[in-house]
Amino acid sequence: MRVLVRADAGAELGAGHLMRCLALAQALRARGAEVSFACRPLPGFAPAMVTGQGFALHLLEGAAEHPPAPAQPYHWAVVDHYGLGAEWEAQARAYAGRVLAIDDLADRAHACDGLLDHNLSASAERYAPWLPASAEGLFGPRYALLRPIFSQGPRPLAERVGRVLVNFGGFDAAGMALRAVQALQAWPDLAVEVVAGRGNPALATLQALLRGRPGSECVEVCQELGERMARADLIVGAGGGSSLERAALGVPSLCVAVADNQVAGATRLAEAGAHLYLGEAAHLQPGQLEGALGLLLANAPLRRSLAARGLELVDGQGTARVARWLFASTLRLRPAVGDDAQLLFDGRNAAAVRAASLNPAPLSWPMHQAWLAATLQDPHRALLVAEAGDGPVGSVRLDRQAPGEAEISLYLFEARLGQGWGGALLAAAHAWLAAQWPDVLRLNAQVLPGNGASQRLFRQAGYRALPQHFQFDREP
Template sequence: MRVLIRADASIAIGSGHIARCLTLANVLRNGGAEVVFACRALPGHLLQRLRDQGYVAHGLPERYPHEQSGAGIEARLPWQADVNALADAVAQAPRFDWLIVDHYGLDAQWERAARRFARRLMAIDDLANRPHAVDLLLDQNFSAHAVPGAYAQWVDRDCQTFLGPRFALLRDEFQCQPIVIKPKVKRVLVNFGGFDAARQVYATLVALQGFDDLHVDVVAGLHNPEWAAMSALAEAHPNWHVQTLVDDFFARMQQADLFIGAGGGTTWERAALGLPTICISVANNQQLNAQLLAEAGIHLYLGPHEQLEPQRLVEAIARLIDDAPQRRAFAERSRALVDGCGAQRLADALIGAVGP
């Protein structure tokens, strides 16, 4: 089976789309599939990371003619220009069995035109806000599962949908035992995605300054805009460690008693581990999911970062440090959502559709 994945990463977009596609790609490759990526060479792209892991990764143009400058992550791409660029990139390749698209800026127009590249199409979405013309759609968010008919108006009746955290694209290591909930929090892990354009890591470290007994692990993005300020804070706290590009993030999560982070892809990693979380959304597309999870008792949600008063974060940390029953309740409810097998479920569906 041959699979083409169209997804982007950048300082503005973040790294989550590539991260979850890479997880699915690894499962497909382990099953014998050939997987190829096509990504725009935007500032902060991850093309080399994909190549370092043994994938062919085609670089598409950083800009297209008439493209809006400085557009947000949900802005529509010039779909015809993107299809043309993809055609140039894979011109020498035979037709693929599957084309997987994970991009907020592409919709049914692009998907119909992209049929030339593959026998079947799959879309990965989080927003349920635009039409799709695909054979299979994945939305791993709790909101897709909790809101009845979230995609009824956006996909054809014959489109197969995989909705909810049961299908979350997690690495195999997250098929694991839960962490132990201790009487008191001793280790805190802070991470707000691959780039943290919202500068929320630094704001969280400022809030943690008064908790001298805590061991704080910080995993910050390579292009974090507050790197110097965070490093200065860490130097004043011997039990703080600020790092980037770590290879042992899973192990750090296992060692943590409390996670402070965003409402993106790590939501499901935390759930699989039963890791109690204070969540702060750093993008509009995270807000509904984070709010619904909070209402279901999965985590403590403090709202969008731009509306968060610093003292609220301080108070939330202080409250959860000694509240083992609350942290245990978060852990048990989150573990019930995610078993870590979502990527294999999707891979089985893709392989099964192609047949022997």
């Protein structure tokens, strides 16, 4: 699958849009997708933020908002930009089959196939005036675009806070890191780590304030921010995506909104009991940070409550869910017909497919034709062909067994191997089953012992590994 991401980052804009898109891009690439970015060279943006992660980058110069037309169309264009809406999305269809918009504001029209807003404040009702009726909504922290470090679960909380992390995003235009460190001077025994953000004018001052404090340091940027967050006992930071990261780690936090678009989400997380929220940076009163820090540092039950509620709301699996959705949304299953004989013969006879089959012997054409004719007449068997916008992807066969049970078998066509389509094909098969054979609640799958890829595929989809096969029970 080929994906284009349109997102920007800069000193004034911040880095949140780009960071969450990079998390999604990494998840897509891990599943075999080819991902490219299109970004404007805004002040403060470093191309290495994208290319350093191994992704192709189109720099948009002048008035251009779209990259050059690709040799092959993209399956998806993903746009995460408050300045772009329905007009950009409609134009993107010239080179992309489908469009996913990522938004927080619900303030402009969209012409997309899907809209993602991972804030607690998101809802179908909020976006109803702005979306086409055909668009699917991915709403709430269930779809939070977080990196893998944030899906590893919590570590035990310390009874006493020993280490505090301060980070207000990739650029900290509001200067909140300095204000937080100045407030923390009242607790000289705490180890304080600060990730100040690119080009922070207070960097030297921050480093001077921490000099001599045991276990403390201030860096401008770092690659291991997630690891630093995971080892902190308390985090002081901004709203937006970073507040969801803290929740997924189960680390209690003190939040200050540094942009207007962070206010609604930060407020809802506070109302849900997932962090302590002080409001917008511009409205902080003298002594307010110190008072809130003192409350959290002295109150272990409060810290435990904030951490536990955060973990309940954000499970860290959102990026994987969105990646699966992007793959699955491009697939359509249709019943096989006689004219598919050559397609299915070539697909099943591919060496890589035969190697993973229970019967690895090559098929003969007469045998295949006879099998297909019998299959198409069998009321207890469904043979399906999966297609994306650019052609066929694979095949699924479902065979009824005992009442309420069926066996599932699937394979990808050779040109689609290694591109991440397996999970999407299995998800599409589950959706077809729910619609067409709703009485079938149990699926069984035979997998060769040495077929690690198929074993991972079924495990990731929730199948249980039994002694002789994999089994899945779906909800009625």
